[in-house]
Amino acid sequence: MQVPKGTLIALGGGDDDGLISLIRSELCSIDSNIEVITTATLEPMESGQAYKEAFEELGCNSVRFMHIDEDNEADKPEYLSRIAQAEVIFFTGGNQLRLKEFLAGSQLHQLMQRRYREEEITIAGTSAGAAAMSDRMIYEGYGYHSLQKGEVKTTHGLGFIQNVFIDTHFTERGRFGRLAHAVTKRPQFVGVGLGEETGIIIKNGNHIEVFGNGVVTIMDGSHVRYSNLEEVDEGQPIAIENLTMHLLVEGHEYCLSDRYFRKLSQQKRKTSSKT
Structure with missing residues (x-):
């Protein structure tokens, strides 16, 4: 399998x-083209403008946002051109289901996937934007x-990474049970629960x-007996x-293929922060 x-x-x-x-600070310059995708939110203008201003306050001078929904199809030539340069x-x-509904399978989505595999691009997301990154995502399961x-x-996600469930607001909203359930049902998947601001x-x-x-x-459900x-x-x-469960904090890493947990050395952390 190709290493992205x-x-x-x-x-x-x-x-x-x-x-x-x-x-x-670590992944782009002030001149980098940044595209904010507001599809998941029902307040796209407010959200997009807020993120644009947040990046601009840090000196970024090429920040735009796009909202893709039932009225704004993903495969507009303008959107394809902008994502090709981002x-x-x-x-x-x-709501991560909106990302699946309006993006998945489009030419724009395929362009993002190809660029992630073949180019040194950064794809980031918070909350629903994070949950949708894998090939499958959790969208329901409470308390x-x-x-x-x-x-x-669970349903299909955006597929940037395979065999991972990413769950968000994890500790704050008591989502331990649903991640354990999802991983037990699909033990080839690694479950990753993200606390807020983490x-x-x-x-x-x-x-x-x-x-x-x-x-x-x-x-890790691979050892479930x-x-x-x-x-x-x-x-x-x-x-x-x-x-199997692990708890990681800043300064630690986990390898998905080998399923190992490790504390980063100071030298590794310094080197990693520069890459």
């Missing part, structure tokens, strides 16, 4: 000043109900590094044996 040249950045929601500063693509929060069979719903940088489609003040939860998912009826509680 692009970088993914996913934030768990909340205050995203740290994410914007990270993009500006060095940073940023997805706002909102204790999420540990009942059938209560957690995120991950994914390089080479494989190495996860944490930034922010909170915790990133990793769930038993679950009753195939035995119980819809709505019944589920049992899981030997689900």
Whole structure:
């Protein structure tokens, strides 16, 4: 499988000043073309303008936003041209199902995927924009109900990365159960739960590094010895044996392919921050 040249950045929601500063300080110059995609939100003008101003306050001078929905199709020649020249693509929060509905399968979406594979582009997102990055995304499952069979719903995402569930607002909204449920149902997937104001940088489609003040939860279902998912009826509680979990904070990394956890050395952290 081709190793992607692009970088993914996913934030768990909340205050995203740290994410914007990270993009500006480490991943783009003041002249980089930044495109903000506001499709997930129902307040596209307000959200787009707010992000444009936030990047401009840090010195960026080429920031635009586009809203793609039922009235603004993805494959407008103008949008295709702008995404072809973008060095940073940023997805706002909102409802991740809107990203699937209005973007998935379009020429614009395919262009983003190709550029992520073949070029050193940065694709970032917060909340819904982060949750939609993988080939499948969680969109439903609440509280204790999420540990009942059938209560957690997943669907196709934007497919920049494979076999990963990214869940956001993870600790703040009690989403442990739904990520555990999703990973148990699809043990080839790694579950990544992002707390607010906390995120991950994914390089080479494989190495996860944490930034922010909170915790990133990793769930690995590859060693599950038993679950009753195939035995119980819809709505019944589920049992899981030997689900592996890791808690990462800034200064730690996780390798998706080998499924290992590691604390970064000071030298590695310094080197990583420059790449």
